[in-house]
Amino acid sequence: MTLERLLFLSFVVFSIGLFGVLARRHVIALLLSLELMFNSVNLAILAVAWHNGWLEGVILVLFGIAITVAEVAVGLSLFLLAERIRGTVIVDDLSELKG
Amino acid sequence: MTDVVFWILAPLLVICALGVVLSRNLYRAAYWLAGALVTTAVFYLALTSPLLAAVQILLYTGGVLTLVVFALVITASTDDKERWRRPMPAGVLALLVFVALASVIDRMGVAGSAQGGLADGTAIGVELFTRYIVPFELLSLLLLGAIFGALAIARREDPS
Numbered sequence: 497m498t499l500e501r502l503l504f505l506s507f508v509v510f511s512i513g514l515f516g517v518l519a520r521r522h523v524i525a526l527l528l529s530l531e532l533m534f535n536s537v538n539l540a541i542l543a544v545a546w547h548n549g550w551l552e553g554v555i556l557v558l559f560g561i562a563i564t565v566a567e568v569a570v571g572l573s574l575f576l577l578a579e580r581i582r583g584t585v586i587v588d589d590l591s592e593l594k595g
Numbered sequence: 596m597t598d599v600v601f602w603i604l605a606p607l608l609v610i611c612a613l614g615v616v617l618s619r620n621l622y623r624a625a626y627w628l629a630g631a632l633v634t635t636a637v638f639y640l641a642l643t644s645p646l647l648a649a650v651q652i653l654l655y656t657g658g659v660l661t662l663v664v665f666a667l668v669i670t671a672s673t674d675d676k677e678r679w680r681r682p683m684p685a686g687v688l689a690l691l692v693f694v695a696l697a698s699v700i701d702r703m704g705v706a707g708s709a710q711g712g713l714a715d716g717t718a719i720g721v722e723l724f725t726r727y728i729v730p731f732e733l734l735s736l737l738l739l740g741a742i743f744g745a746l747a748i749a750r751r752e753d754p755s
Binding site: 573 | 601605608609612613615616621624625628631632635638639642643644646647650651654655658659662663665666667669670671672673677678679680681682684685686688689690692693696697700713718719722723727730734737738740741742744745746748749
């Protein structure tokens, strides 16, 4: 298990998540793909920290996880609100801010 | 142990990730995500950080999965029939990003000999409650704010 391999794996998962964010239509599918990207970034951070023996990496990932959970709570409640008001769960139908 | 562990876990993580992105049924996508998060937790364990593995499973997998499944229960449509919008450009862009990221690995010049270890448990606790006490407390405020925000946003407007 080397740093290169771990980073490569994390980049693979990041790209899969990015594809999901860009290509899926359902808002929750988008959120799940976003979680995948967060997770791969955490893995990359911890891989670098592990390689160099940096304790700060663990604390960074710890904070990152907590912030992500907060973000998911707010994101899901926004999704529920949007679904109730607009009656749709499809991203393209929620584009209010277009000119 | 580490090489074997990596070659077992890495395909598992990629399969779970593909499952999240490709699943039509969103419950199934959520469970694939849980698989990916737990696999990552095992990675954390292998990267000598059992504390983070525990947090990953308890907080991340447990918390996020519970929230998502609750949202899906409330939502009417959990079956994403036409799941794609513009998959081709999205795939090309994701591939380009991947190539850009992967090309960095070569140029990074990672030193071959890894220290490969993280002091865990006590040391992290001490750091967290001395040097990082301010961010730690701010984090609790953030979580509180997120709870209130989520409640305020998702609340029904007028119960009367």
